[in-house]
Amino acid sequence: MAEIESLSSVENTAIVTPFFEIPVLGNFSREDVVIEDTLETLFKPPELRRIIEENWERRNEEASKRGITLVNRPKVLLMNFEQKEQKLRLKLGRSDYKDFIGTVDSEFSLEHPELVPRLLAVCSVLETSDDYVLINERQNVSRFLNWLGGLGGDVELDDVDENGQIDPFRAALREASEETRISQQDIETPESLGFMKGVRTGVRVMMFRAKTHLTKKEIEEIQQKEGLEEGRSLFIKIVPDEMRKEVLWFSKIFVVDASAILTLLGRERFGEEWFQFMLARLRRRGNVYDSIGLDKRRELEDKLVERLKRK
Numbered sequence: 001m002a003e004i005e006s007l008s009s010v011e012n013t014a015i016v017t018p019f020f021e022i023p024v025l026g027n028f029s030r031e032d033v034v035i036e037d038t039l040e041t042l043f044k045p046p047e048l049r050r051i052i053e054e055n056w057e058r059r060n061e062e063a064s065k066r067g068i069t070l071v072n073r074p075k076v077l078l079m080n081f082e083q084k085e086q087k088l089r090l091k092l093g094r095s096d097y098k099d100f101i102g103t104v105d106s107e108f109s110l111e112h113p114e115l116v117p118r119l120l121a122v123c124s125v126l127e128t129s130d131d132y133v134l135i136n137e138r139q140n141v142s143r144f145l146n147w148l149g150g151l152g153g154d155v156e157l158d159d160v161d162e163n164g165q166i167d168p169f170r171a172a173l174r175e176a177s178e179e180t181r182i183s184q185q186d187i188e189t190p191e192s193l194g195f196m197k198g199v200r201t202g203v204r205v206m207m208f209r210a211k212t213h214l215t216k217k218e219i220e221e222i223q224q225k226e227g228l229e230e231g232r233s234l235f236i237k238i239v240p241d242e243m244r245k246e247v248l249w250f251s252k253i254f255v256v257d258a259s260a261i262l263t264l265l266g267r268e269r270f271g272e273e274w275f276q277f278m279l280a281r282l283r284r285r286g287n288v289y290d291s292i293g294l295d296k297r298r299e300l301e302d303k304l305v306e307r308l309k310r311k
Contacts, residue, residue: 015279017199017279017282017283017286018199018282018283018285018286018287018289018290019198019199019200019251019256019259019260019282019286020196020197020198020199020256020257020259020260021196021197021199022194022195022196022197022260022264023194023195023196023197024081024082024083024088024194024195025193025194025264026083026088026192026193026194027191027192027193028088028191028192028193028194029189029191029192030167030169030189032086032087032088032192033087033088033089033090033168033169033192034087034088034089034090035089035090035092035165035166036089036090036091036092037092037093037165037166038079038091038092038093039093039094040077040079040093040094041077041093041094041095042077042093042095042099042115042117043115044099044115045115047108048103048108048112048115051102051103051106051108052098052099052102052103053102054102055101055102055103055106056070056072056098056101056102059101059102070097070101071097072096072097072098073096073097074094074095074096074157075094075095075096075097075099075100075117075119075120075154075155075156075157076092076093076094076095076119076120076154076155076156076157076166077092077093077094077095077117077118077119077120078090078091078092078118078119078120078121078204079091079092079093079118081195081204081206083194088192088194090120090168092120092166095117095119097119097154099117100117100119103116103117104116104201104203105201109202110202113202116202118202118203118204119154119155120154120155120166120168120206121152121153121154121155121203121204121205121206121257122152122153122154122155122168122171122172122175122205122206122208123149123150123151123152123172123205123206123207123208123255123257123258123261124150124151124152124172124175124176124190124207124208124209124210124261125150125151125208125209125210125258125261125262125265126151126176126180126182126187126210126211126212127209127210127211127212127238127265128212128214128215128216128219128235129211129212129213129214129215130215130216131237131238131239132216132235132236132237132238133235133236133238133243133262133265134151134180134216134219134233134234134235135148135149135150135151135233135234135236135258135262136148136149136150136151136179136180136232136233136234137149137232137234147255147305148234148250148255148258149255149257149258150255150257150258150261151175151176151179151180151210152172152175152176152179152205152208152257153171153175154171155168155171156171159171159174168192168206169189169190169192169208172190172192172206172208172210173187173189173190173210176190176210179233180219180223180233181222181223181226181227182212182214182219182222186212186213186214187210187211187212188210188211188212188213190208190209190210191208191209191210192206192207192208193207193208193209193261193264194206194207195207196256196257196260196261198256198257199256201256205257207257207260207261207264208261209261209265216235219233220233236262238265238269240266240269240270240274243262243265243266243269243270244266244274244277244278246262247259247262247263247266247278247282248278248281248282248285249304250304251282251285251286259282263275263278263279263282266278
């Protein structure tokens with residue numbers, strides 16, 4: 001049994017907003033990522049096991065009301081990550097979906113973060129050949145229903161390379177293909193941008209950008225034929241004003257991994273001045289959001305979801 005290692009050594013970063021932090025930033029190919037897979041599991045004291053069972057039952061009841069069944073299955077545990085000697089180094093173990101759902105957003109996770117499973121998760125945005133970036137409106141999910149998000153999810157045990165090693169790049173490619181209905185052959189191997197951390201959830205996500213030779217119109221035609229199960233695709237034109245408007249307007253219903261990636265993409269495309277403006281505005285919006293009560297937050301989120309549905 002193991003505990004999750006402290007990540008304090010990698011979390012000192014200048015990229016901090018009330019929504020997300022980016023502790024590790026770079027442009028990492030598959031060859032730049034070093035994985036140590038220990039197969040270790042986390043120690044679960046009796047109190048934690050009780051909390052997991054109670055929260056799992058509650059979450060299942062909530063999901064069933066929306067016609068969703070939560071299924072427990074083995075997962076890849078993220079024990080530590082760091083950037084060292086120009087490499088992104090991951091230390092992995094094993095957990096399961098029930099342990100994650102049973103602890104995420106709980107008081108226990110704030111009091112004992114070293115005992116809470118952090119699953120290895122990936123998130124991508126997809127750039128088209130005619131300069132759009134594709135994200136999605138989340139559906140058929142247990143958390144953040146109808147919010148904006150990237151293309152991603154948990155790394156599964158069968159996301160492995162030719163040597164049988166866990167491969168987050170393969171997971172990112174699989175998720176992008178599944179959630180857009182685009183063939184994997186039409187998507188270039190994603191590039192990792194590092195890791196982000198959700199400020200409110202504490203969830204860490206490995207960020208990716210992916211590209212396709214397809215255009216927005218071609219993707220829409222594929223999706224009309226295939227149908228979408230995990231959320232409606234939304235396209236944002238990669239121009240300064242459009243990227244700024246979309247990220248800021250929907251900042252309060254953006255799953256923060258996608259918000260972080262879009263902000264980094266804008267930095268690369270439009271420069272440091274655009275990037276610093278975005279960080280300042282996100283900080284201002286986050287501070288205002290934190291100053292209002294929970295009921296007012298939910299009212300605001302519901303209004304933004306309705307606005308999103310009309311897009």
